[in-house]
Amino acid sequence: MQAAVYHGRHDVRIQQWPEPPPPGAREIQLEVLRASICGTDVDEFTSGPHLIPLATPHRASGHVGPLVLGHEMVGRVVAIGAGVTEFTAGEVVVPGSGVSCGMCRWCRAGRTNLCATYYTVGLHVDGGLAERVNVPARISRSVRNCPPDVAIMAQPLAVALHAVRSTSAEPGASVAVIGLGGIGSLAVAACAVRGIGTIGVDISPARLEVAARSGATVLVDASRRDAAAAIRHATGGDGADVVIETSGTPQGLATAMNAVCRGGHIRLVGLHRDPSPLDLTRLVLDEIRVSTSKVHICDQDLPEALTLLADHPDIATTAIDSVIGLADIVPEGLVRMAAGTAAGKVVVRP
Structure with missing residues (x-):
């Protein structure tokens, strides 16, 4: 599949990349309908790596080396791992960005964004600036009342x-x-x-x-x-x-x-x-x-964001600067955002 792969500072390549394996237990595989570029992605591109584990395995995800960017996405479920009962094939979902264990003291207190083994899709494992991606079911929420071009703003919202x-x-x-x-x-x-x-x-x-x-x-x-x-x-x-x-x-x-x-x-x-x-x-x-303030708490913030977008789709349309193809991510996305010439979010159609 085609993907935007981070290799280092000023080195993001649109290249062939292995498709994700069949989803594991409690995972779903998404056909990515929309993704968007975050300021963190721009920071990694211009002055990183800061968060991406190019040289040393990440302590929680275990990933090391180049990876697919993208932690803001909306996708259609195309495969379901063992133990997943809340989603069906063909359903459109938005994943949160952070993966938490659900068992540590911070997760038990509802502060999943501070999980002891927290890691981020698109920064510590392959993300959504690609044709397909695997994500945990527990950080994903169904999209029922707004189209992908609106739902793509759910995670940043x-x-x-x-x-x-x-x-x-x-x-x-x-x-x-x-x-x-x-x-x-x-x-x-x-x-x-x-x-x-x-x-x-x-x-x-x-x-x-x-x-x-x-x-x-x-x-x-x-x-x-x-x-x-x-x-x-x-x-x-x-x-x-x-x-x-x-x-x-x-x-x-x-x-x-x-x-x-x-x-x-x-x-x-x-x-x-x-x-x-x-x-x-x-x-x-x-x-x-x-x-x-660090990222979001999936159970609290992501459902509220989807509800707000369903009721106020103009929040998304106002926030989006442009919609581009995967091949244009570097010149029309990362470079423009780094230069400050993008007025809002740059959305990608993989």
């Missing part, structure tokens, strides 16, 4: 929902979202469906426009204005009650620190590769809470 949920933001709160790429714009949409207005911050006019269509009520072009000052101005000088930082940049973190109000909450979602000093004195004196 689940990530955004998980990030927003733990901020406890309510209508009337001031919320700033810094970084309006795929997850950032979906976080804006997740707030909008809850009746929460947001201040969207980015350096890309195109991404700012997507955020406006997603429900942002104030837009700040950080390439032209002091973003923290603009957020404070928009909140009457106090600063935002909640700042969701998705850019993963030192500039984004500095803006979050300078824009949050006393007693406010900074939610870190983007992965920060560079050292990022924090003003710990201000955090203490102003009782600012800093928390982090």
Whole structure:
């Protein structure tokens, strides 16, 4: 089969790759209908490997060496492993991205994204930027009320929902979202469906426009204005009650620190590769809470994402920049996203 295979930094090849074996116990095999490219894939392409185990076997999955990218996908069930009773051949499903054991202390507490043996499809085992893929049945959910071009946003929307949920933001709160790429714009949409207005911050006019269509009520072009000052101005000088930082940049973190109000909450979602000093004195004196958000909790966030997309398909259509073929993943997907010229998610039809 054809697949997008990661071999190293700036080395993703569209090549022949072995088809997955028959699904094992509690696995299903999907014919991939749609996949999409995540910012993490772009990060691995431009500066990795960070998460992909090219040289040393992954401690949980055991994979080592080149692998098929893609942890955001929707597919049709074509084969079913032993013990799977919840799906039938021909059914369309969306898998979550993370595989958890279901037995460790974190899984028993419902925090499956912190599983002791957690690994990610498309980063630690072969993923969905291919014609077929095997995934665990337990992380997959049936798609009944929206087409593949909408359902493809379920996994990234689940990530955004998980990030927003733990901020406890309510209508009337001031919320700033810094970084309006795929997850950032979906976080804006997740707030909008809850009746929460947001201040969207980015350096890309195109991404700012997507955020406006997603429900942002104030837009700040950080390439032209002091973003923290603009957020404070928009909140009457106090600063935002909640700042969701998705850019993963030192500039984004500095803006979050300078824009949050006393007693406010900074939610870190983007992965920060560079050292990022924090003003710990201000955090203490102003009782600012800093928390982090990792991926999603499949049982909670993925069903909610599918329900929201069925009720609000415009969330997906607004978030998608373009739909491309597998052969165009590098120039039209990874390179464009790395350059910042893609206004939203790039979806792939394998």
